[in-house]
Amino acid sequence: MLRTDMKALCEAHMHRYVEVQDQNGVCYDGIVEYIDDHTLGLAVPGAIGEQRAFGPGFGPGFGPGFGPGFGPGFGPGFGPGFGPGFGPGPFPFRPRRFSRLVLPLYTLTALSLLPYY
Incomplete structure (x- = not known):
């Protein structure tokens, strides 16, 4: 054409x-x-x-939780989770x-x- x-x-x-x-x-x-x-x-x-700008989220990470024994538990850590994250600007993430x-x-x-x- x-x-x-x-x-x-x-x-x-x-x-x-x-x-x-x-x-x-x-x-x-x-x-x-x-x-x-x-x-x-x-x-x-x-x-x-x-x-999405990946930043440190507050989702379920593998931080020091309340698991049995002396090892690290599976509690709500402060690692790079799948939470909202800190993207650019003061507004929340919106696709x-x-x-x-x-x-x-x-x-x-x-x-x-x-x-x-």
């Missing part, structure tokens, strides 16, 4: 949930956010990269709902509309 035809097809589906396929057969789904002469911008649901994915327009071969569920 020509790039001008793909651009017109993407413009017709602006702000809709679509699935696009590239020349290698890889499929991406997301909401068409923007389109220009060379790129297509998709808002992809869920996080693509790691969005991203959408991430941006930019694809070159000349590599796209197909676009299909997907329903919302």
Whole structure:
């Protein structure tokens, strides 16, 4: 498909949930956010990269607990647990709902509309 035809097809589906396929057969789904002469911008649901800043949490670690014997127990330690952690800023951790994915327009071969569920 020509790039001008793909651009017109993407413009017709602006702000809709679509699935696009590239020349290698890889499929991406997301909401068409923007389109220009060379790129297509998709808002992809869920996080693509790691969005959490790992810090010392206060979750269930293997610290000095109240186990039997003289060894370390399995109590609520203060190690790097799976608690909220200390991320950047004063606000609690909140996962991203959408991430941006930019694809070159000349590599796209197909676009299909997907329903919302």
